[in-house]
Amino acid sequence: MELRDYVRGLRRHWLAIVMMVLVGFGASFVWVQLQTPVYEAAADGIAKLDQSELDEQSIIQIGDPAAAAKVPSFLVIAGWRDVAQYVIEDLGLDTTPEELIERVAVSNPEGTTILRVVAQADSPTAARELAESWLRGMVDTIDQVDGNGSPGSAPVNIVAGDSASLPSEPIFPDLRTSLIVGGVIGLGFGVGFALMRTASDRRVRTADDVEKKTEVAVVGTLPFAKQSGAETRLFDPDAARGGPGFAVAEALRTLRTNLQFMDVDNPPRTIVITSPLPGDGKSTVACNLALTLAANGSHVVLVDGDLRRSKVAETMGVSSSAGLSDVLAGRAEVVDVLQRAPQSKNLFVLAAGSPPPNPSEVLGSARMKHLLDDLAEHSTVIIDAPPLIPVTDGAVLSHQADGALVVVSLGKTTFDLVEKALDTLRKARGRALGIVLNKVPLRGADASPYSYEYQRHYSAGHAKRGAPAAAAEAVPSAADEPLSSSGGRPVDHTRPTFLAAASLDAAASDEAGAMDDVGGLDAEAAEVRPTAQPSPRNSGAAPASASAPAEGGGVFDELLAPDHDGSAHGEQTGAPRRHRARRG
Structure with missing residues (x-):
């Protein structure tokens, strides 16, 4: 440990030091009162x-x-x-x-x-x-x-000679001297206690210590923010300017930038968000990271991979009646259960669905692998996974994805838990993209060295711009309002529009009658559709099964294609559509 670590430990335990000094003062005062004056x-x-x-x-x-x-x-x-x-x-x-x-x-x-x-x-x-x-x-x-x-x-x-004078104060005990001695002794005990606690502390305190001990980069540092309910877990960057959520929004943008430049030639498209234990804030980080990526104009799919204790649907404000487990079990199609998030038109949410009896086997299936590959072809996929240590679901999902972000709580999670979680990832042949420090205080000994004090300057500049700036933000850009195939009317934002070319191809194929049955997971549909080939990003993956989407199509092509009656899949933003009866 370095000198600054001990200084930080003294700052962290300043209350204990003050209490020890006060105890020393109190003990000295009581001792004086118990002594016979001389x-x-x-x-x-x-x-x-x-x-x-x-x-x-x-x-x-x-x-x-x-x-x-x-x-x-x-x-x-x-x-x-x-x-x-x-x-x-x-x-x-x-x-x-x-x-x-x-x-x-x-x-x-x-x-x-x-x-x-x-x-x-x-x-x-x-x-x-x-x-x-x-x-x-x-x-x-x-x-x-x-x-x-x-x-x-x-x-x-x-x-x-001179007669003895009457003394006014006792020579023993001396109250002032006793208080000084008691305070010094209490200070010594307090400093010793703080240094001992600092030397024996195994909890995560700084990003430098995490990187030195785990050899995994810290890609994000999220400040602490009070939360009282599901609605307060999401941080709106525009609404939070000048408020306590501004620091969180800026930290999420930094995390987004680090992910984009993590591997420039082959950036991760499927990212698992997990943690060593429950309570580290992984679900909150997953939802806010997905919103931050969507705010940059990217298409994002947020998948609730925690089939045991799902939180994504509640946090995002979407229906949880059907979702991932129903798709993997063959009871529904992705086009029926994928929901657009009310917070962003670029973000789609795939809820957990009904809890299965064997979550680990379901998440580790080949159908889950094909589903993630298909989603990642047109969007960035963020998966909220269960903690790594209590269950194996998170490690299984990390093997299916491009990598995992491990969320740890500053001042709560110990290095033993972090190392055990990373070891679980390595044993499952998963890739640790980085560590995210959550609940970092803005002030105090454990505050990040890169503070967010600059928010007042940015907020002040934003306030000076006033109404013109707000009006400029209200005007949608060309990227925010994609046009339809005719070039005139904007595309309906209640439906995913990931690829314009895919949309045109899907519409053309629907006019020819190729999309009569959206239940493409059954054997009959497999006979009609050609077998899907592995995508370039997953050249080493197993061959696609009969239940995999066909090459050139995919779940988003079906989302973009109209039905025979002229309606479109997924037009209802609220509860997912119920799967239509299969042919035959």
Whole structure:
């Protein structure tokens, strides 16, 4: 790990660090309140020669030197048990001389004959009384040692000087010092906790770490956006300008660009969107990626390959009564169940349909392979697949497609899960096109280094353009309004228009009566239609079965062709059409 990783870890766990510091402050404050306060008072005395029996000349000659010579002796006497016993009797204390001596200290300022008594007690008054009483006990003991025991009998004794003052604050415990010490200790514990969590964290945090550990490129980074329902899972680029969805829309455009330039000569046409575990947002990514690709003018088919827990139909707002499972089971044709998404005329949705008892076998069948190949001939196919680790459906679909995008949640998915999911893809001989980091915060330690702060500048420019820009966006372009074969009336947008040439060929074949039966999966239709040949993009695929679409035609040709009664397949955008009764 680098230094920036540890710094990012400190930022990520800043709340824990602050909490540790507050705990340190609180513990220090409680400790102070539980301690017995100690007050300190000082009393001064001076060693002085008794001048009552000396003349003036003697006082001048021996006065100060005699007192100074006695000071060291007095310092020793100050620590005697006799002095402590005198104080105990004087103040009526319930303690021993040894314990009392520990609470008193006597010192002599250098160059003077002053003796300073410093006493400590649990109250200001007790400290002052103890200092003054100790000074009196020293005088009494000196009279007994150097004199005859009567007061003032010693030639050199101590005379009380400044009386002890009453202390206002205790010397112990010191609240300020205790708080500082507690805060520093809490800070140390918090930093240690953050660094330990950072070193042992196995969750995905940055794109660089993912690429280093998995050797798979990160092709997209999608910011976190709050979602409260299915309708909020889709992000409209135009409606979201200036709002929180703008960053998501820009990230999806970046993902679209990366996919387009991933392999310029042979770009992926069938892309599986999967994830290691449920809850990583793969269905939301699949739906929004399909909308983003369709917004670029490309024809896109969104296939709900999660036959166990389908979400695409609910998210896109289409019917889920019939879909992929019904097509693969032969109960319906693609032209009957393929629905145009209400959000874009270039996007078609193939719902999951009825849940089959064996999803993995259905998705891995040859009919599924032919269906995807046929769809990919005219459009980009986005498949929402189940997670890779709980079930094998996602790995099976990745083998059928050109590759898979693995969606992982930043700060939730661990590297162990990512590596296990990629290993599942490799075992199924699937190709990992890249990894998409989802739910990346816009701010904080885990925010992407390429922030979306520029959205305010783009939004401001968009606001300055005002109504003219909005009017320009409302005018459809030539690409958005393809013309009919006659060159005049626009094509009906409720029907897929993937290839103009295919549309003309299909219309001509219908006029000749070649499309009498749309149920091309039965044996009778197989006898009429020639066997389909493998497409150039799938030259190594197995030969087409009798149920495969015929060469030169395909499901979209049938979608574009009118019925005998003049109506067109798939004109209803809502619920899929029910399959017509087969001939014979």
